[in-house]
């Protein structure tokens with residue numbers, strides 16, 4: 001189905017140059033183009049603000065913006081017009097490839113889309129691409145731990161951390177999560193976390209006591225600095241320490257002894273690289289499984305607030321607001 005450009009008044013957020021997101025974003029009106037052969041015009045339903053989006057705007061992400069650029073690494077939308085046989089108006093989709101989702105509409109190649117189960121909640125679906133898949137890869141991509149064994153992670157309250165807790169529980173893998181705030185201990189325990197402690201030296205001692213002599217097969221690091229080191233100290237000999245985020249913006253310092261005597265392995269994960277390099281059938285099979293869990297309500301990421309595109313200053317302000325209780329999303 002074709003749509004006359006003039007019938008759609010679109011809106012998107014753009015940056016002309018990289019820098020501090022609050023300073024560099026602006027709202028732009030545009031007329032979404034008709035999809036060409038093999039393309040699809042998607043009307044956006046929701047798109048979250050992820051740390052990666054902020055890094056993209058700052059120019060510090062693994063993909064540099066092709067300026068001027070519309071940010072948004074993920075989101076959920078509904079097909080409005082299609083030039084591809086596999087997609088029809090009304091299909092709900094997410095984007096496995098970069099799609100500039102902070103907009104009312106986006107035109108993308110159909111081959112980068114993933115079709116969602118119809119009943120899925122659009123806010124939860126908008127957050128499906130990045131964090132659930134990252135948690136999945138952390139648990140499966142470095143030698144899946146045996147049921148009953150432990151993994152350890154920091155930023156336990158992050159969206160990834162919560163996905164790790166939910167997916168690990170299903171696999172029978174036990175999770176030890178480090179958090180910054182005491183009120184999160186009960187909350188993450190209710191979610192299914194086996195052990196939740198504060199991310200400080202007292203917390204490390206409590207973690208060792210809780211493990212009772214056991215050590216972890218894998219450590220998932222989204223913080224860096226001292227927190228990353230605490231995770232290393234909970235790893236077993238030959239255990240794998242995977243860095244996938246750097247919330248504290250501090251480098252890893254690795255004591256010589258942990259390499260010489262414990263032979264811990266330092267690895268990294270970028271889910272974008274997995275999506276781009278893994279066989280398409282494997283990627284789609286993982287997303288089908290994750291989408292089914294999201295649709296069933298067994299894999300949930302909390303939502304703090306939703307904002308129209310032109311309220312981006314309020315959306316960005318929520319990111320650092322005290323007591324933020326989940327993801328901030330745009331609902332164009």
Ligand SMILES: NC(=O)c1ccc[n+]([C@@H]2O[C@H](COP(=O)([O-])OP(=O)(O)OC[C@H]3O[C@@H](n4cnc5c(N)ncnc54)[C@H](OP(=O)(O)O)[C@@H]3O)[C@@H](O)[C@H]2O)c1
Pocket residue numbers: 050051052130131134155156157158159160161179180181222223244245246247248249269270271272326
């Ligand atoms: N490599 C990849 O492919 C990949 C994929 C997904 C995510 N990530 C990364 O994973 C991390 C988490 O992402 P997300 O979307 O799950 O995050 P999120 O839901 O926005 O949560 C951010 C988390 O970071 C914690 N935090 C914030 N500032 C911190 C600081 N200065 N020191 C220590 N902790 C801090 C927060 O603690 P509170 O809970 O106390 O507020 C919260 O738990 C980010 O670094 C992101 O870039 C990487």
